[in-house]
Amino acid sequence: MNERNPFALETTLSMLLENKKYASLRDVLSTMNPSDIAEVFEKMEPNTLPLLFRLLPKELAAETFVEMDSENQELLIRGFSDSELREVLDELYVDDAVDIVEEMPANVVQRILSAAAPDMRKDINNLLRYPEDSAGSIMTTEYVSLRTGMTVGDAITHIRRTGVDKETIYTCYVTSERTLIGTVSVKSLLLAQDDAVPVTDIMETNVISVFTQTDKEEVAQMFSKYNFLALPVVDAETRIVGIITFDDAMDVMESAATEDIEIMGGMTPSDKTYLKSSPVDLFKHRIPWLLLLMVSATFTGMILNVFEEKLQAVVVLTIFIPMLMDTGGNSGSQSSVTIIRALSLGEIEFPDILRVIWKEIRAAVLCGLVLSVACFGKIMLVDRLLMNNPAVTPIVGLAVCLTMVVTVCVAKIIGCTLPMIAKKLGFDPAVMASPFITTIVDAISLLVYFGIATALLHL
Amino acid sequence: MNERNPFALETTLSMLLENKKYASLRDVLSTMNPSDIAEVFEKMEPNTLPLLFRLLPKELAAETFVEMDSENQELLIRGFSDSELREVLDELYVDDAVDIVEEMPANVVQRILSAAAPDMRKDINNLLRYPEDSAGSIMTTEYVSLRTGMTVGDAITHIRRTGVDKETIYTCYVTSERTLIGTVSVKSLLLAQDDAVPVTDIMETNVISVFTQTDKEEVAQMFSKYNFLALPVVDAETRIVGIITFDDAMDVMESAATEDIEIMGGMTPSDKTYLKSSPVDLFKHRIPWLLLLMVSATFTGMILNVFEEKLQAVVVLTIFIPMLMDTGGNSGSQSSVTIIRALSLGEIEFPDILRVIWKEIRAAVLCGLVLSVACFGKIMLVDRLLMNNPAVTPIVGLAVCLTMVVTVCVAKIIGCTLPMIAKKLGFDPAVMASPFITTIVDAISLLVYFGIATALLHL
Numbered sequence: 051m052n053e054r055n056p057f058a059l060e061t062t063l064s065m066l067l068e069n070k071k072y073a074s075l076r077d078v079l080s081t082m083n084p085s086d087i088a089e090v091f092e093k094m095e096p097n098t099l100p101l102l103f104r105l106l107p108k109e110l111a112a113e114t115f116v117e118m119d120s121e122n123q124e125l126l127i128r129g130f131s132d133s134e135l136r137e138v139l140d141e142l143y144v145d146d147a148v149d150i151v152e153e154m155p156a157n158v159v160q161r162i163l164s165a166a167a168p169d170m171r172k173d174i175n176n177l178l179r180y181p182e183d184s185a186g187s188i189m190t191t192e193y194v195s196l197r198t199g200m201t202v203g204d205a206i207t208h209i210r211r212t213g214v215d216k217e218t219i220y221t222c223y224v225t226s227e228r229t230l231i232g233t234v235s236v237k238s239l240l241l242a243q244d245d246a247v248p249v250t251d252i253m254e255t256n257v258i259s260v261f262t263q264t265d266k267e268e269v270a271q272m273f274s275k276y277n278f279l280a281l282p283v284v285d286a287e288t289r290i291v292g293i294i295t296f297d298d299a300m301d302v303m304e305s306a307a308t309e310d311i312e313i314m315g316g317m318t319p320s321d322k323t324y325l326k327s328s329p330v331d332l333f334k335h336r337i338p339w340l341l342l343l344m345v346s347a348t349f350t351g352m353i354l355n356v357f358e359e360k361l362q363a364v365v366v367l368t369i370f371i372p373m374l375m376d377t378g379g380n381s382g383s384q385s386s387v388t389i390i391r392a393l394s395l396g397e398i399e400f401p402d403i404l405r406v407i408w409k410e411i412r413a414a415v416l417c418g419l420v421l422s423v424a425c426f427g428k429i430m431l432v433d434r435l436l437m438n439n440p441a442v443t444p445i446v447g448l449a450v451c452l453t454m455v456v457t458v459c460v461a462k463i464i465g466c467t468l469p470m471i472a473k474k475l476g477f478d479p480a481v482m483a484s485p486f487i488t489t490i491v492d493a494i495s496l497l498v499y500f501g502i503a504t505a506l507l508h509l
Numbered sequence: 510m511n512e513r514n515p516f517a518l519e520t521t522l523s524m525l526l527e528n529k530k531y532a533s534l535r536d537v538l539s540t541m542n543p544s545d546i547a548e549v550f551e552k553m554e555p556n557t558l559p560l561l562f563r564l565l566p567k568e569l570a571a572e573t574f575v576e577m578d579s580e581n582q583e584l585l586i587r588g589f590s591d592s593e594l595r596e597v598l599d600e601l602y603v604d605d606a607v608d609i610v611e612e613m614p615a616n617v618v619q620r621i622l623s624a625a626a627p628d629m630r631k632d633i634n635n636l637l638r639y640p641e642d643s644a645g646s647i648m649t650t651e652y653v654s655l656r657t658g659m660t661v662g663d664a665i666t667h668i669r670r671t672g673v674d675k676e677t678i679y680t681c682y683v684t685s686e687r688t689l690i691g692t693v694s695v696k697s698l699l700l701a702q703d704d705a706v707p708v709t710d711i712m713e714t715n716v717i718s719v720f721t722q723t724d725k726e727e728v729a730q731m732f733s734k735y736n737f738l739a740l741p742v743v744d745a746e747t748r749i750v751g752i753i754t755f756d757d758a759m760d761v762m763e764s765a766a767t768e769d770i771e772i773m774g775g776m777t778p779s780d781k782t783y784l785k786s787s788p789v790d791l792f793k794h795r796i797p798w799l800l801l802l803m804v805s806a807t808f809t810g811m812i813l814n815v816f817e818e819k820l821q822a823v824v825v826l827t828i829f830i831p832m833l834m835d836t837g838g839n840s841g842s843q844s845s846v847t848i849i850r851a852l853s854l855g856e857i858e859f860p861d862i863l864r865v866i867w868k869e870i871r872a873a874v875l876c877g878l879v880l881s882v883a884c885f886g887k888i889m890l891v892d893r894l895l896m897n898n899p900a901v902t903p904i905v906g907l908a909v910c911l912t913m914v915v916t917v918c919v920a921k922i923i924g925c926t927l928p929m930i931a932k933k934l935g936f937d938p939a940v941m942a943s944p945f946i947t948t949i950v951d952a953i954s955l956l957v958y959f960g961i962a963t964a965l966l967h968l
Contacts, residue, residue: 082715083715311850324857336876355892380775397782488835
């Protein structure tokens with residue numbers, strides 16, 4: 051009844067298994083939630099899984115199967131007899147079956163498709179055709195469809211007869227020749243005054259739907275906006291072809307946020323969880339950006355190369371380079387991260403770009419002024435007095451502070467503009483996050499610094 | 510029937526309003542979804558809102574009210590008569606009413622509480638007592654409660670009689686003296702063979718619940734793991750005190766991800782959307798971290814100060830400082846961002862720390878080796894040949910590349926360790942993201958650089 055820690059169980063299960071207490075094992079597993087069983091299974095010896103899995107009651111077995119990771123799924127399928135495989139498939143919803151098929155190697159896919167009932171095989175094949183990130187790829191075809199002539203009583207009878215195989219019965223779709231004309235919830239069916247009321251009298255006709263090719267992240271945003279339990283998917287002729295349920299939308303939302311965060315951190319996104327990723331996986335997802343960014347840092351090096359003589363004359367300027375570059379980088383990434391997230395959540399669109407830039411400029415001027423005043427104080431106190439470096443003159447401090455104001459402004463403008471332009475051009479705006487912005491801002495801050503220093507110090 | 514762009518509507522509405530076409534306005538608004546109406550209202554002149562709102566049918570009005578932002582809610586409440594306010598409140602679910610009350614100034618809260626029905630006032634006051642981030646603060650008390658003695662038929666009758674005021678009827682809670690002993694879904698009630706079956710025969714007794722004080726982000730993770738429609742909230746004596754529905758969990762999930770992203774970007778998190786934030790708001794959320802990070806860059810400055818003489822002797826070393834610092838910063842933030850997200854999603858916990866460090870070390874060595882080989886080539890080709898700088902000797906290149914391997918390893922170890930330690934100590938791990946890591950790694954990379962350069966170049 052409490053929050054459970056399912057991880058203490060793996061030891062118990064192993065011991066029951068060693069002592070061949072199969073009846074007790076079945077009893078223990080039957081009290082558990084499928085997600086928790088799948089989690090414990092991941093901690094067990096792989097060779098015990100087929101036996102453990104066969105101990106589960108049929109329905110629980112299928113629900114657990116869906117929650118397992120694809121490695122364990124493959125291991126089990128390879129061990130299944132044809133009839134065992136058919137039994138599991140019969141209990142699966144089509145969208146879950148498609149998710150599994152997508153992760154399996156070709157020969158396992160062959161076995162799944164030949165074991166599936168003809169109807170399911172057809173549905174799986176249809177759903178596999180939709181592009182990876184589309185609404186079609188995450189929908190299911192198992193929904194409750196009502197006809198326009200039905201009464202509330204008819205509808206309830208229909209649900210009772212066909213509902214067991216549906217992914218959700220709580221939103222039903224009223225269709226006329228496959229065209230979606232309204233939705234009716236089980237709540238309104240149950241609360242209807244009278245069983246003889248026509249379904250069309252109580253249905254919601256203002257139906258919000260998506261197309262099969264709508265991007266799945268857009269679908270997830272609609273769930274979070276409208277709080278729907280399920281959303282119908284229609285084809286170009288507004289004929290209903292499937293539904294998407296809130297749990298799938300939640301998964302999309304979570305993985306979209308993870309993907310954004312990974313890209314913003316300068317990595318190519320990964321499907322695997324951290325503990326499942328090998329060091330080589332981590333390496334592969336990280337090295338492209340590190341190499342690219344290292345090579346782009348060549349520009350900063352070139353700039354320093356060009357100004358090497360001036361640096362030789364006033365080496366003290368070097369002391370402030372890291373601080374200027376970091377502050378510029380941080381200012382820019384604050385703006386880019388904010389804008390990337392707002393774009394992801396649909397809070398801003400490309401036409402807002404001028405409003406955004408104007409807002410960022412004002413915020414940047416405020417930040418730049420406060421920072422440079424603080425910075426001037428710090429330079430005079432720490433670098434001149436505390437570190438006792440007479441080369442740190444007020445003029446040097448002034449050059450640093452002026453550079454800071456300009457850099458912060460430029461960084462914030464670049465930081466807010468690039469993600470919006472990227473989105474407009476069809477790229478993922480998350481690419482324009484901290485690492486990328488930092489590299490650009492580094493080069494700019496150096497140019498500004500040497501420009502201002504040259505003028506003020508007459509180099 | 511299609512995906513709608515609700516933004517084209519505001520002009521139509523304004524024109525209908527100007528021409529006093531109230532009947533048509535009501536018709537137009539009645540076809541819309543509450544979330545879309547609220548969105549259009551935000552684009553209308555504030556002084557038109559009271560009139561527009563009064564045109565909405567009662568139930569739609571309440572649903573729209575919930576979706577509006579708090580400024581517009583306050584504006585409407587201030588214009589409501591006592592009886593209008595009471596009408597809206599009567600239609601609200603308690604958890605929505607609490608959300609509204611939490612955003613209002615004290616005098617508006619007073620008005621709301623005195624207008625609410627006594628039962629609702631009591632419920633609101635109870636819910637307001639739970640800490641801000643707890644399960645109690647996002648739950649509602651309006652759930653369907655069934656008694657152990659009921660049959661399926663009794664249960665359906667009970668739902669039909671009381672369901673209209675419940676936030677969800679689809680999961681019902683079977684209690685005995687307020688202790689939660691099972692759940693039963695409307696699906697299993699409807700699909701039950703016979704109305705005379707006792708509810709206790711078909712209920713799910715393996716109930717997963719949370720405590721009132723459970724952190725709401727943990728609750729959201731449970732929704733995403735178990736795919737629940739609703740989750741019961743119990744007190745210390747496992748008596749049910751409320752439920753949390755999936756839509757509230759989705760909101761928590763989304764804002765938790767936004768908060769993580771903001772903190773990782775070096776900002777204090779904000780409740781306001783980007784377009785609602787003023788430049789001063791942006792400034793306030795950004796300046797603390799910028800100041801802190803600027804001041805911590807003092808250490809890098811101090812290190813450069815100490816090594817100023819050596820730099821004076823071999824100014825060419827300066828050229829590679831930005832590249833080394835950026836590569837170190839990027840490597841560190843890759844690790845920290847990955848670990849922070851995995852911690853947020855509950856994929857890893859503190860006891861995994863040694864596995865994590867060992868994995869990061871191996872990935873770091875791979876990255877470091879590839880980077881330094883590429884870097885050596887780049888230095889010899891670009892900096893020595895292309896830029897024609899004879900000071901860039903192979904020994905200098907070697908010093909840079911050795912520094913790179915060491916820096917990448919150190920950066921990755923720090924990047925993965927700090928967030929886990931922060932979480933263990935009860936801080937938000939997201940604080941240990943790119944900006945923070947960059948500052949630490951900057952200082953370390955300089956120390957390593959000067960150490961290696963001193964040894965190799967006999968400075």
